[in-house]
Amino acid sequence: MQEFLTFTIIGLSTGAIYAVVASGLVVTYTTSGIFNLAHGATGMLAAFTYWQLRFDWNMPAPLALFITLFVLCPLFGVITERFVMRGLQGTSEVVRLSVTVALFAFMIGLANWIWPSDSSRKAFTKFFEGNTVSILGINISWHKLITFGCAILVAIVLRLLLFRTRMGVAMRAVVDDRSLTELNGGRPDRVAMFAWALSAMLAGLAGILLAGEQQLNIEPLVLLVINAYAAAIIGRLKNLPMTFAGAAVLGLLDAYYLEFSDKSWFPHSIMGFGISGMRASIPTIVLFVALLARPQTRLRAGIVRFREQNKVPSWSTSIMGAVALITITIAISGMLTRSNTLLLLNGFTFAIAALSLVPLTGYAGQMSLAPLTFAGLGAIAMSKLPGNGNLLTLIGAILIVAFVGALVALPALRLSGIYLALSTAAFAVLVTKLVFNQKQTFMSGNIAVPILDIPFVDINTPRGRLILTSIAFSTLGLGVVAIRRSRLGRRLIALKDSPVAAATLGMSLTRTKLAAFAISAGIAACAGALAGDKVSPQQFDFTQSLPIVLLAVVGGVGTVGGALFGGLMLGGNSVLATVVPTLKNVAKILPGTIGVTLGRNPNGAATQIAEAYRSLMNKWGLLSFVTAGGIGIWALDAQYVISHWAFFISGIFWLLAVTPNLLAIVNAPPVRRIIASIYLAIGVIVAISIDWDNAVDSTGKRLIALILLIALFGVGAQRLTEHAPRVHRASPDVIGLTTAFTDEELDHAERELGVVL
Amino acid sequence: MSLLEVRGVMVRFGGVMAVGGVNLDVQAGEVTGLIGPNGAGKTTLFNVISGMQEPTAGSVHVSGVDVTHEAPHRRAKRGLARTFQRLELFSSLTVRDNVRVAAELAALTNIDETVDNLLEKVGVSDLAEQTAGDLPTGSARLVEIARALATSPRLLLLDEPASGLDEAESDRLGVLLHELTDEGLGVLLVEHDMSLVMHVCDRIFVLDLGLIIANGTPNEIQHDPKVLHAYLGAPS
Numbered sequence: 001m002q003e004f005l006t007f008t009i010i011g012l013s014t015g016a017i018y019a020v021v022a023s024g025l026v027v028t029y030t031t032s033g034i035f036n037l038a039h040g041a042t043g044m045l046a047a048f049t050y051w052q053l054r055f056d057w058n059m060p061a062p063l064a065l066f067i068t069l070f071v072l073c074p075l076f077g078v079i080t081e082r083f084v085m086r087g088l089q090g091t092s093e094v095v096r097l098s099v100t101v102a103l104f105a106f107m108i109g110l111a112n113w114i115w116p117s118d119s120s121r122k123a124f125t126k127f128f129e130g131n132t133v134s135i136l137g138i139n140i141s142w143h144k145l146i147t148f149g150c151a152i153l154v155a156i157v158l159r160l161l162l163f164r165t166r167m168g169v170a171m172r173a174v175v176d177d178r179s180l181t182e183l184n185g186g187r188p189d190r191v192a193m194f195a196w197a198l199s200a201m202l203a204g205l206a207g208i209l210l211a212g213e214q215q216l217n218i219e220p221l222v223l224l225v226i227n228a229y230a231a232a233i234i235g236r237l238k239n240l241p242m243t244f245a246g247a248a249v250l251g252l253l254d255a256y257y258l259e260f261s262d263k264s265w266f267p268h269s270i271m272g273f274g275i276s277g278m279r280a281s282i283p284t285i286v287l288f289v290a291l292l293a294r295p296q297t298r299l300r301a302g303i304v305r306f307r308e309q310n311k312v313p314s315w316s317t318s319i320m321g322a323v324a325l326i327t328i329t330i331a332i333s334g335m336l337t338r339s340n341t342l343l344l345l346n347g348f349t350f351a352i353a354a355l356s357l358v359p360l361t362g363y364a365g366q367m368s369l370a371p372l373t374f375a376g377l378g379a380i381a382m383s384k385l386p387g388n389g390n391l392l393t394l395i396g397a398i399l400i401v402a403f404v405g406a407l408v409a410l411p412a413l414r415l416s417g418i419y420l421a422l423s424t425a426a427f428a429v430l431v432t433k434l435v436f437n438q439k440q441t442f443m444s445g446n447i448a449v450p451i452l453d454i455p456f457v458d459i460n461t462p463r464g465r466l467i468l469t470s471i472a473f474s475t476l477g478l479g480v481v482a483i484r485r486s487r488l489g490r491r492l493i494a495l496k497d498s499p500v501a502a503a504t505l506g507m508s509l510t511r512t513k514l515a516a517f518a519i520s521a522g523i524a525a526c527a528g529a530l531a532g533d534k535v536s537p538q539q540f541d542f543t544q545s546l547p548i549v550l551l552a553v554v555g556g557v558g559t560v561g562g563a564l565f566g567g568l569m570l571g572g573n574s575v576l577a578t579v580v581p582t583l584k585n586v587a588k589i590l591p592g593t594i595g596v597t598l599g600r601n602p603n604g605a606a607t608q609i610a611e612a613y614r615s616l617m618n619k620w621g622l623l624s625f626v627t628a629g630g631i632g633i634w635a636l637d638a639q640y641v642i643s644h645w646a647f648f649i650s651g652i653f654w655l656l657a658v659t660p661n662l663l664a665i666v667n668a669p670p671v672r673r674i675i676a677s678i679y680l681a682i683g684v685i686v687a688i689s690i691d692w693d694n695a696v697d698s699t700g701k702r703l704i705a706l707i708l709l710i711a712l713f714g715v716g717a718q719r720l721t722e723h724a725p726r727v728h729r730a731s732p733d734v735i736g737l738t739t740a741f742t743d744e745e746l747d748h749a750e751r752e753l754g755v756v757l
Numbered sequence: 758m759s760l761l762e763v764r765g766v767m768v769r770f771g772g773v774m775a776v777g778g779v780n781l782d783v784q785a786g787e788v789t790g791l792i793g794p795n796g797a798g799k800t801t802l803f804n805v806i807s808g809m810q811e812p813t814a815g816s817v818h819v820s821g822v823d824v825t826h827e828a829p830h831r832r833a834k835r836g837l838a839r840t841f842q843r844l845e846l847f848s849s850l851t852v853r854d855n856v857r858v859a860a861e862l863a864a865l866t867n868i869d870e871t872v873d874n875l876l877e878k879v880g881v882s883d884l885a886e887q888t889a890g891d892l893p894t895g896s897a898r899l900v901e902i903a904r905a906l907a908t909s910p911r912l913l914l915l916d917e918p919a920s921g922l923d924e925a926e927s928d929r930l931g932v933l934l935h936e937l938t939d940e941g942l943g944v945l946l947v948e949h950d951m952s953l954v955m956h957v958c959d960r961i962f963v964l965d966l967g968l969i970i971a972n973g974t975p976n977e978i979q980h981d982p983k984v985l986h987a988y989l990g991a992p993s
Binding site: 487490491493494496497498500501502503504505506508509 | 808828833837841845846849850858859861863904907908
C-alpha cells in the first residue's frame with residue numbers, strides 16, 4: 001500500500017508537469033489555430049537557459065527563474081508569433097505544421113550548438129535538493145511539492161485569466177470567431193502574441209521542473225511534448241480541465257508501469273516479442289487511443305482557399321527532367337570519390353522518401369509524419385523476403401508496405417488535419433519503439449538490405465547504386481506525375497481542395513485517402529528497400545522523418561522537383577558539417593531556419609524557381625542582363641581568370657539563385673531592392689572567388705556547396721524581396737458583401753463618412 | 758411518389774432548434790423554391806438532404822428510397838447533386854478538370870464530350886482552362902452548377918446560385934433552370950433574388966425559424982400574410 005501510494009504521488013507529480021506543458025499547447029492552438037510541435041523544444045531551450053544562468057553563471061535561483069520565465073520565454077513567444085506564425089494565416093495545415101517542425105529542428109540545432117552534448121555533464125539539481133516532507137508516512141521531495149504547487153497555480157491563473165480579464169475574454173472571442181472579433185474592434189494579432197508568450201512561459205516552467213526530476217538532456221525534454229499532446233487531445237485541444245485530468249492519467253500510468261514492471265509476474269515478452277519499449281510507448285498509445293476516440297471529423301462547408309497552387313506537370317517536361325537527372329548523375333558519378341558517392345546516394349534516398357509525400361501531402365493534402373517509418377519497413381521486407389533482392393523481392397516489399405500503409409491509415413481516416421498528422425506521428429513512434437527493436441526485425445542493431453539484383457547488370461559498387469537510385473527516383477517521379485495526370489490525381493486534388501464538394505459529387509473520401517496512403521507508403525518503402533547496404537533502426541527513427549517532411553515542404557511538396565530539391569538539400573546539409581567544419585553549427589540550424597520562413601512562400605522553392613522563369617518571359621531588359629551575366633562568367637573562365645569549377649558553380653548559381661530573383665528585386669521597394677541586390681552580389685562573388693579546385697578537395701563536396709549556396713542566397717534573397725502577402729481579413733460575407741472592398745471603394749467610403757479630412 | 762420527400766426533419770444544435778420538423782417535396786420536372794429570412798434554417802436543411810448533417814429526427818427519401826443515414830457520396834450515386842452557398846470549387850484544378858472529376862465519379866462513358874457540353878450549357882466554355890480559384894464569384898457559381906450537372910443528377914439542390922451574378926447572368930440562370938426541368942430534372946432552389954424565385958419556381962416553400970410557414974405557387978406566396986409578416990415584420 002505504502003509503495004502504491006508512493007508511486008501514485010510520483011505519477012501525479014509527473015502528470016502535473018504534463019499538465020503545465022499541455023495547457024500551453026492548448027492556449028496557442030485555440031488562439032492561433034497552430035498546433036505547435038515545437039512546444040516541448042521551447043521548454044527544453046528554457047531549461048538549458050535556466051541551467052546556464054543558475055548553475056553555470058551561479059545566479060541565485062529566483063533571479064535565474066525570473067529572467068528565464070518572465071523575460072526570455074515571453075520574449076521568445078512574442079518573436080515567434082510576430083515573425084514566424086503571423087505569416088501563416090491562409091496557408092494549409094500542412095504548411096503550418098511544417099513551420100512548427102522547422103522551429104523544432106531550429107531549436108534542437110541551436111541547443112546542440114550552444115550546449116554541445118560532448119562537453120561535461122550538466123549538473124541540474126532539484127529545487128531545495130535533499131529536502132523532503134512526510135505526508136501520510138510518505139517522503140515527498142520539496143521539488144515535487146513545488147511541481148504540484150505550480151500546476152495548481154497554473155490552473156487557477158489560467159481560469160482567472162480566461163474568465164476574469166479583458167484579455168481572457170478577447171482570447172475566447174478569437175477562438176470562437178476570429179474575423180468577427182476583428183470586426184468588433186478586437187485585435188486578434190495582439191491576442192495571439194500574448195498567447196504565444198504565455199505558452200512559452202508554460203513550456204519553460206515545465207521544462208525546468210522536468211529537468212530537475214530527470215537530467216538535462218535534449219531528447220527527453222523535447223519528447224515531453226508527446227505526453228503533452230496526449231493530454232491536450234484528451235482535452236480535445238480546448239478543454240483545460242479535461243487536459244489536466246488527461247495529464248494526471250498519463251503520469252499515473254507511467255508510474256504504475258514503472259512499479260509493476262519490476263515485479264516477478266510481469267511479462268518481458270508477449271508471444272515472442274519483447275516489450276522493453278513499452279514504457280516509452282505509453283503516452284503514444286494513449287495519444288493514439290485518444291485520437292481514435294475523437295468523433296468523426298464532420299464535413300463542413302466553408303471557404304478555405306490556400307495560397308499553394310501547382311500546375312499540372314506536362315509529360316514532355318517530366319520525361320526531359322528524368323532523363324536529364326539520370327544523365328547528369330551518370331556523368332558526375334565518374335568524377336566522385338567513394339565517400340562522396342555515398343553522400344549523394346544519401347541525398348537521393350532522402351529524395352525518394354520526400355517523393356512519397358508528394359501524392360499524399362502535396363496532392364491529397366493529408367499530412368504524414370512517418371515517411372521513414374515506411375522506409376524502415378521496406379528495408380526489413382527487402383531483407384526478409386525470399387529472392388535475395390531481385391526485382392520481385394522489391395515489388396513484394398513495396399506491395400507489403402503499401403498494404404501496411406493502408407492498414408495504418410484505416411483507423412486514422414476518420415481524422416483530418418492535425419489529428420491525422422499526430423496519429424501518423426504516434427504510429428511512427430510506436431513502430432520505432434515496439435517493432436524496430438525486436439530481434440525479428442533489426443536483429444543485432446542493423447540488417448543488411450540486399451542490393452537490387454538486376455540480370456546482366458552489376459551494380460555492386462557505390463557508383464552503380466548511385467545511378468540505380470537516380471533511375472529509381474526518376475521512375476518513381478514519373479509514376480507520381482502519371483498519377484497527377486490521371487483520374488486518381490484529380491480526385492486527390494479534389495480531396496485537398498474541398499472534401500465536402502468531393503463527397504457530395506459521389507467520391508468516397510475513405511477510399512481516396514486509403515489510395516493516397518498506400519501509394520505513399522509504397523514509394524517510401526523504396527527508400528529503404530533500395531538501401532543496398534547495412535541499415536540500422538536509428539536511420540528510420542521518427543525524429544529522422546521530421547526533417548524530411550520539413551524539407552519536402554520547403555522544396556515544394558506539390559511537385560516531384562520539389563521533393564528532389566528537398567531531399568538533396570537535406571542530404572547536402574547533413575554533410576555540410578563534415579565538409580566545412582567551421583560551418584558545423586550553421587548546418588545544425590539551417591533546415592529549421594529555411595523552414596520557418598515557409599509562411600512567406602508556401603509553394604516551395606522548386607515551384608518558385610520555375611515560376612520566376614516563366615515571369616521573365618518578354619522582360620527583355622532583364623533577359624539581356626541575365627545573358628550578359630552569363631557571358632561575363634564565361635568570359636572570366638575563357639580568360640583563365642577563374643577555373644572551370646568556379647565557372648560551373650557560379651554559372652549554375654547565376655541561373656538558379658540570381659535569375660529567378662531578378663524580377664522580384666526590380667519590383668521591390670528601394671531599401672529591400674538594395675539589400676537583396678547586395679546580398680546576391682555577395683553570393684556571386686563568393687561563388688566566383690572561392691578557389692574551388694584547391695580549397696574544396698572533391699567533386700561531391702563542391703556540388704553540396706553549390707546546393708547550399710543556392711539555398712542560402714537564392715532562397716534568402718527571395719525572402720528579402722517578398723512582402724508577406726496582405727492577409728485577407730474578415731470574410732466579406734460576414735458583413736453581407738460578396739467581394740472585398742477595393743482600396744478606391746474604401747477611400748470613397750471614408751470620404752463619405754468624413755473619416756478622412 | 759415525389760422525387761424528394763423530406764418528412765419531419767428536425768435538427769437541434771445543443772439548445773438551438775435550427776430545423777423543427779419540416780415536410781417538403783420536390784417533384785421531377787419542377788423548380789421548387791425554398792425561401793426564408795437569414796437564419797431560417799435553409800442551409801441546415803440542405804445539409805440534411807445532401808448528407809452533411811445527420812438530422813435529430815425525421816427522414817429523407819430520394820425516389821422512394823430512404824437515404825436518411827447514407828453518406829453524401831452514396832446519395833450522389835442516387836442522383837442527388839448540390840452547389841454551395843459559400844463556393845466549394847476545387848480551386849487548384851482548372852475549370853474543365855472541376856467538371857471532369859464529377860463526370861468521372863459518375864462513371865460516364867463519353868466524358869470529354871459531356872464536359873464540353875456542360876461548360877457550353879452554363880456559358881463558361883471560354884474559361885475552361887482557367888484555374889478555378891482565380892474565377893470571379895459569378896463565373897464560379899456557374900462552374901459549380903456545371904460540375905453538379907456532370908454527375909447526371911435527377912435532383913439538383915442549388916444554394917443561392919444567383920448571389921454574385923450580374924443581371925444578365927441571373928437571367929441566363931433562369932433560362933438554364935427551365936431547360937433542366939424540361940429534361941425532367943427536379944430542382945430545389947434556395948435564393949434571395951425574389952424576382953428570379955417568383956419567375957422560375959413552380960412551387961415555393963417558406964421557412965421561418967426552422968418551420969415551414971407556407972407553401973404554394975409563387976402567386977399564392979406573394980399574397981400570404983404569414984410570409985409578409987416573416988419578411989417585413991408587418992402585423993398579420
